[in-house]
Every structure is written in C-alpha cells, then in structure tokens.
Amino acid sequence: MAIRSLRRAVLRALSPLQSSSSLIPATQNSSLFSLSNYSAEPSTSASYSCPNFSCNSIPCRRLSSLTEEESHGPAAVNYCSLLTEEEYHKLANSTIHDLLEKLEEYGDSVDIDGFDVDYGNEVLTLKLGDFGTYVINKQTPNRQIWMSSPVSGPSRFDWDQKAEAWIYKRTKQNLFKVLETELEKLCNKPISLS
Amino acid sequence: MLRQATSRVIGWRLSPAGPPLRLYHERVVDHYNNPRNVGAFDKNDSGVGTGLVGAPACGDVMKLQIKVDEESGKIVDACFKTFGCGSAIASSSVATEWVKGRPVEEVLSIKNTEIAKHLSLPPVKLHCSMLAEDAIKAAVKDYEAKHSKSSGATPLEMPLSG
Numbered sequence: 001m002a003i004r005s006l007r008r009a010v011l012r013a014l015s016p017l018q019s020s021s022s023l024i025p026a027t028q029n030s031s032l033f034s035l036s037n038y039s040a041e042p043s044t045s046a047s048y049s050c051p052n053f054s055c056n057s058i059p060c061r062r063l064s065s066l067t068e069e070e071s072h073g074p075a076a077v078n079y080c081s082l083l084t085e086e087e088y089h090k091l092a093n094s095t096i097h098d099l100l101e102k103l104e105e106y107g108d109s110v111d112i113d114g115f116d117v118d119y120g121n122e123v124l125t126l127k128l129g130d131f132g133t134y135v136i137n138k139q140t141p142n143r144q145i146w147m148s149s150p151v152s153g154p155s156r157f158d159w160d161q162k163a164e165a166w167i168y169k170r171t172k173q174n175l176f177k178v179l180e181t182e183l184e185k186l187c188n189k190p191i192s193l194s
Numbered sequence: 195m196l197r198q199a200t201s202r203v204i205g206w207r208l209s210p211a212g213p214p215l216r217l218y219h220e221r222v223v224d225h226y227n228n229p230r231n232v233g234a235f236d237k238n239d240s241g242v243g244t245g246l247v248g249a250p251a252c253g254d255v256m257k258l259q260i261k262v263d264e265e266s267g268k269i270v271d272a273c274f275k276t277f278g279c280g281s282a283i284a285s286s287s288v289a290t291e292w293v294k295g296r297p298v299e300e301v302l303s304i305k306n307t308e309i310a311k312h313l314s315l316p317p318v319k320l321h322c323s324m325l326a327e328d329a330i331k332a333a334v335k336d337y338e339a340k341h342s343k344s345s346g347a348t349p350l351e352m353p354l355s356g
Contacts, residue, residue, distance in 0.1 A: 123318075135317045141251035146321060153307055154320040 083159055088143045091159055095145065095166065096124050096136060099179075102193055110187045131186045134179075145175060151182045218280055219314035225284035230291050233273040235259045243298075243337025245329040254278035254322065256286045258329035262298055262337055269293050269301065274329070281319035285309050285326035293330060298337060301330055 083091070100119050103126055107115045114129025126134040132150025139146045145157045145166050157166035157175045166175035176193040184190045218226075234257075235242045241262050248255040255278065261271040272290040276283045288309055293301045309315075310323040 133317045137318075139252060141249060148317040148320045150317065153310070154324045156321075 083143045085140065085143075088140065088159070089138075092138045092145055093122075095175075096122070096138070099136065099193065100124055102191065106183070106187075106189075106191050110189050112187055128186060147175065147178075149178070149182060151186070152178065217316075221313050222280055222284040222315070225287040225313075226280040229274075229283060229287045231271075231273045231287065231294075232275065234275060235261055235271070235273060240264070240340055241337075243333040243335070243340070245332025245334075245336060247328045247332055248278070248325055250277065254282045254325055256282065256325055256329040258286055258289060258326070258333050260293055260298070260301075260330075260333045260337060264341075267297050267299075269296055269298060279319070279322065281313065281315055282322040282325065284313050285315075285322045286329060288312060289326040289330050298334055302334055304330055 096119075100117060103117045103124075107117055112129055112131070114127055116125075116127040118125045118127075122138050124134075124136040126136070128134070128150070133148075134150065135148040137146050138144075139156065142156070143159065146154070147157065148154050155168045155171070155173075155178070157168050159165075160167040163174070167173065168175070168178070180191055180193055235244075237244045237259070239261075241264055243260045243262065245258045246256070247258075254276070256274065256276045258274045259272065260269045262268065263270045272293045274286040274290045276286045289304070292304055292309075304327060306320065306323040306327040309326055310320050313323070315323055
C-alpha cells in the first residue's frame with residue numbers, strides 16, 4: 001500500500017505540468033516503470049534490457065511478456081517473475097553466506113594488506129586494501145543481487161533458473177565467475193566460488 | 195594527506211557506538227544543494243527525448259530529458275528530475291551538464307565510471323552512476339525512436355552497456 005502511494009507521488013512529481021497523459025500508457029501495468037516512453041510498436045533497435053524495475057509477483061508476469069514484445073533482439077527474460085520473494089531470499093541469502101565463508105577462507109590464504117570481509121545488514125563488504133572494495137548486496141524489489149566492483153564497476157545479477165546461477169543480463173556473465181576472475185587477477189591466487 | 199582528503203569531503207560523524215562515518219564528496223554536496231537543469235520538457239515535442247529509469251521500490255528513479263536541434267543533431271538543452279539519494283541526484287545532474295552541446299550519438303559513450311570518478315562515489319553508490327548512464331541512453335533511444343517513426347529511417351543500434 002505504502003509503495004503504491006509512494007509511486008503515485010513520484011509519478012506526480014515527475015510528470016510535466018501540462019501533461020495529462022501518464023508517462024506509461026494505460027494498457028501497461030501502471031505499477032511499473034518502463035525504460036523510456038513505451039511505444040506501441042516494438043522497437044527495432046538492439047535489445048536494451050530494462051536496468052531496473054520494481055516488481056510485485058503479479059505485475060511481474062505481465063512485464064515479462066511486455067519486454068519480450070518490445071524488442072526484436074534477444075528476448076529480455078524477466079527473471080523476477082520466476083522467483084517469489086521467499087524463494088529469492090532463500091537463494092540470495094545462501095549465495096551471500098556461501099560467498100562470505102569462501103572469502104573469509106580466501107583471506108586467510110592470501111597476503112593482502114588491508115584484506116577484510118564484513119557482513120552486516122545483509123550487505124557483504126570485501127576490502128582489498130589498495131585494490132579497492134567490493135560491495136555485494138540484495139536488491140529485493142528486483143529479485144537481484146547487486147555488486148559493486150573496483151574492477152568492473154556496478155552490476156546486477158538475476159537468478160537464472162536454467163543455469164542455476166546469478167547472471168548479469170547485459171554481459172551474460174555469472175556472478176561467481178566474475179568474482180573468481182577478478183580476485184585471481186587482483187590477488188594472484190585462484191579462488192573457487194561455485 | 196589525511197587533512198587534505200578531509201578538506202575535500204563534507205560529512206558528519208556519528209557517535210563511536212553508532213553507524214560508521216559517511217562522507218560525501220564536495221561535488222556531490224554541490225550538485226545536491228545546487229542541482230543543475232532541474233525541470234521538464236514537453237515529452238511530446240519531436241525534438242525531445244525522455245529517459246525514465248529506475249523504480250521507487252529500489253529507491254531511485256531518474257527522468258532525464260534531452261532537447262535536440264534537429265538540423266545539427268546536437269543536444270541543445272537537457273533537464274532532469276530524480277527521486278533518490280544525494281549520489282543519484284548528483285549523478286543525474288552531472289549527466290545533464292555533460293550531454294549539453296554534444297551530438298546525440300556521442301553522449302552514448304558517456305560511461306558510468308566517468309560520472310562516478312567525477313563525483314568520487316563510494317563503491318556502494320556506483321549503481322547511481324550506472325542509472326544516470328542508463329537514463330542518458332534511454333533519452334537518446336526515445337528521441338531516435340520518435341525520429342525513425344517520422345522519417346521512416348532505421349534508428350541507430352543501441353549499444354549494450356556492459
């Protein structure tokens with residue numbers, strides 16, 4: 001309820017003064033933001049997946065067909081529609097706890113000045129001294145795991161049921177693989193996270 | 195060196211028992227207090243591209259609009275409205291500054307890493323800069339979609355940002 005009234009307030013604030021049309025056509029689920037003004041005809045440009053969208057379990061299913069119609073490129077699968085909040089929390093929590101354990105062990109075996117792994121408020125922070133800091137956290141509304149890497153910057157991973165892995169849609173990369181590659185490069189020692 | 199660093203940031207310190215120190219770079223504070231180009235254009239104007247990204251539930255929504263001079267293909271004006279944290283507001287404010295005066299295709303090369311570096315965003319706020327990059331791309335995509343409809347030409351391929 002609170003989210004709906006907040007969304008209404010934001011829409012009101014963002015709409016131009018004279019516009020009577022909503023930012024999103026009435027046919028589309030009004031509880032979601034599309035990437036840009038949604039056009040009735042599918043875009044012919046290369047697929048550009050929606051970077052972020054809020055979802056509740058019912059509207060999600062409608063969005064998934066919407067994004068598939070919108071582009072002629074590879075279908076933008078809405079992974080969020082495949083996970084309930086409970087399933088998401090289970091998966092994400094176990095992934096992050098797994099990572100925490102493995103990173104703590106890794107820290108004991110590498111000699112990095114300022115190495116520190118911290119987990120608090122469901123946020124995993126990995127400090128690598130001069131190499132920078134990783135922040136890995138849950139983004140529940142999107143059913144995503146967000147990562148901020150000193151090497152590759154920000155990325156957002158969705159759960160892929162088929163691959164049984166967290167995948168970043170834009171690069172098709174796997175969360176564990178990205179971390180393994182980057183950590184090995186930074187710390188000169190391989191790590192296995194899968 | 196510590197004194198130099200602290201003189202460039204403005205923040206507040208909570209009690210030793212409380213949450214850790216939070217610091218905002220002075221550029222973030224500047225954009226937050228004096229945001230550039232806040233406003234809105236008529237989204238139905240053929241020269242206007244509108245990018246709307248993010249979601250309230252996630253805590254960040256950005257609307258970035260560009261006004262393009264159709265003859266020269268250059269962005270002559272830009273504006274934004276953002277709902278979100280100081281870093282998100284600053285990122286989108288910076289984005290509107292950087293797109294002005296540049297050709298439409300060129301602004302697609304603005305990277306979130308450049309915005310983040312300019313604002314000295316901490317790791318946890320890099321996502322805000324990415325959202326600003328996405329907002330620019332969305333605005334360009336919208337403008338080009340409008341023009342492909344009117345001219346019948348195929349819009350430029352949108353590069354997948356990585």
